[in-house]
Amino acid sequence: MTAAAVLLSLCYLVAAVLFILCLRGLSGPESARRGLFLGELGMLIAVVGTLLHKDIIRYDWILAGLVLGSTIGVAISAWIPMTKMPERIALSHSFGGLASALVGVAEYLREVDKLTPFKMGALGFETFLGFLTFTGSIMAFGKLSGIVRGAPVTWKGQNVINIGLFFCALVAIGYLVFNRDASHVFFGVAGTGLALGVMAVLPIGGADMPVVISLLNSYAGLAACATGFALSSQILIISGALDGSSGLLLSILMSKAMNRSFTNVLFGAFGQADAGPAPAAAADSRPFNEATVEDAGAVLKASQSVIVIPGYGMAVSQAQHAVRDLAAALEKRGTNVRYAIHPVAGRMPGHMNVLLAEANVPYDKLFDLDAINDDFEHTDAVLVVGANDVVNPAAKNDSSSPIYGMPVFNVEQSRSVLVLKRSMKAGFSGVENELFYQPNTMMVLGDAKKTLLALVNEVKEG
């Protein structure tokens, strides 16, 4: 090793330590920004160190890419609204996957004559995982933004085909290890990755997005790891491992919060078998309490304690500021307002927390499932804003329900429940919600944001 190479390695070591400290900072909102600064510093050290690397012969392409990428990055992060965060995250996973995959292809084209079997294998995995993450995340982005139909797309033998494709890719990578010159096989692996990414996300519906986004996060990390193995670059391995383990941990948490296994999310389109048209049609005719804004306002005004449960509907109608306005109006009257956040509310881990933080809701008013679930019986009113499955009592008492076993809020124990909902149609999962038909539930139908703003006026007046 030359002195320069040793210096570069040390730069990378410093960067790796800074990355770990960055993640450590995220253990609390107080230390998080300082932590993030350390991460930025680490990245700067790693990139500047690399730019001085002797293997870099020319800088024109590099400079062009850096300038273009930074410009796009700054633009996206400055203008994207917080409600679009899941889309942004999905897109960035796709960029990460694509970058890894293209590095893999470039490395293969350049070095094919010098590849050791191990490096060939690592390149194969890198390219496969990278392309899979790329198209998978593009599909997730499409579903989140509504460009692709959000509902699960399924057909017969789907799982068999997907698993078959996966094993084909593994076998092909195995073949490449011993026959590195077989470039058609290499590009076959790349193509399989591209196809599998699309196929694997097609059958997954919107409500499962938190798990899928977390999984894609971990794939993007693994692809970066494989790059690290191929180039024998420890900084890539470490960063990829950090990304991968964070994605893995989040997917486990999300699956747990839905009481479903990984395999179930990946291979079982949600509600497919259970939600036939028959039960939904039967349920439609049942009576429910439809309430006007005045009724709802009266209930809220008479309440000493209110718990707000936000769901994806709040994000869709961008109602987070209106929610806060209402909470502020109620607090002015001396009402205790808290927020109950389900781990899978929204379309990605922590979605609701970010939206409420954007609306200046203090984070000590946000409570996790376990922290608040025993308090519902002492609560006067619960305000459900665009949430559905997370407040469905069927998860507790109907073993035939597809969401049976999922931990949900004990909403029905509170004195009265106000549900803001667009219409009485069953939610995405197609599962009927008993809560809507209970005697202490009042349904306020319409756009959540409009209803909330009307409620604010109502509460302020009286």
Add this chain to the structure above:
Amino acid sequence: MTTDWVFNLYVFVLATFVGYQVISRVPPLLHTPLMSGTNAISGISLVASLLAAGTNHLLSEILGFVAVTCASINVVGGFLITDRMLRMFQKKPSPVAAKPLPARAGASS
């Protein structure tokens, strides 16, 4: 060269372990910033993209250029947007319930 990959495997396993330990301490409150932050960190593949773009092999340069672009979108955008989110969380819980709301459209500052 055989020991090379064993050494790298060590690094991988230990890093995964550290990552798992550190990340399991992140509260659900910060899961979105966590995801966007680790995303920025994994933009370290920029390092590999730089090496691919800085060669004298035309196809590798072009692929490397696209990779550099993608990775730097993630690095720059990822850190900026994570910081934007964390700024929102950092606000001290304060009893200013009656204060009028700040401007809402694209509240980036």
